[in-house]
Amino acid sequence: MMARFRQLKLQVLAALGSPEWEEELESLLALPPKHLLGSLFSCLCHPPEIKWHAVTAFGLLVSRMADQNMADAGAVMERFVWNIEKDSSITGWGILESMGEVMACQEVLAKKFHKQLISYVKSPDCPGSNYIEQPTLRRDAYWGLGRLSQVRTEFVTEAAPHLLKALPRQDATSKGLICWTLGLLQVQEAKSALEKLVNSASEIELYRDRTLGKTRTFVKNCPE
Numbered sequence: 001m002m003a004r005f006r007q008l009k010l011q012v013l014a015a016l017g018s019p020e021w022e023e024e025l026e027s028l029l030a031l032p033p034k035h036l037l038g039s040l041f042s043c044l045c046h047p048p049e050i051k052w053h054a055v056t057a058f059g060l061l062v063s064r065m066a067d068q069n070m071a072d073a074g075a076v077m078e079r080f081v082w083n084i085e086k087d088s089s090i091t092g093w094g095i096l097e098s099m100g101e102v103m104a105c106q107e108v109l110a111k112k113f114h115k116q117l118i119s120y121v122k123s124p125d126c127p128g129s130n131y132i133e134q135p136t137l138r139r140d141a142y143w144g145l146g147r148l149s150q151v152r153t154e155f156v157t158e159a160a161p162h163l164l165k166a167l168p169r170q171d172a173t174s175k176g177l178i179c180w181t182l183g184l185l186q187v188q189e190a191k192s193a194l195e196k197l198v199n200s201a202s203e204i205e206l207y208r209d210r211t212l213g214k215t216r217t218f219v220k221n222c223p224e
Helices: 002-016 021-028 033-043 048-068 070-091 095-105 107-119 135-151 157-169 172-185 188-195
Strands: 204-208 211-215
Touching (some): 002 021, 002 033, 002 048, 021 048, 033 048, 033 070, 048 070, 048 095, 048 107, 048 204, 070 095, 070 107, 095 135, 107 135, 107 157, 135 157, 135 172, 157 172, 172 204
Antiparallel strands (some): 204 211
């Protein structure tokens, strides 16, 4: 059993690290979903080019699981939440991004779990807050909200006041991710705050449309 798991993990790593990773991923998704989950979780701890492909894989895998058995798909989301709440400083890397990706791919899960993702960026004094103190991990929640906003803005709109409140206190990357999300939401209240950042020279690394690259989100995402 352990040997088979190691073999599968190596197969998944090779697929996600391949230049043709999207084609390789489709082949992997033909395997039983429960066989892939452990390997994908382990891939979240790898360097960015592997980690982000694993995030994409989670979205596809869990949404396909939902087509077959919603309870099984929901159990994966519960596992994400459990990992964050158990010890986010150790087990959280890649989890919040995967939550956002899954919800972008699957509407029923988005409806059920979007408030959980929003709770991680709410100020500690807000009702329902599960605020994440660790800045790097909180940044992952900002990305998850941005990804969800690309597809289902209706589930992220209520996060806008919390993102606006947080914006001035964040590092450049978190600011960029917040601006990305607010721009996608077209929040008019954010316009003045974002215009102040238009001349910023800061670039951030952003995984978007299955590509990891540099961008200046401040310039691109001001509401009209």
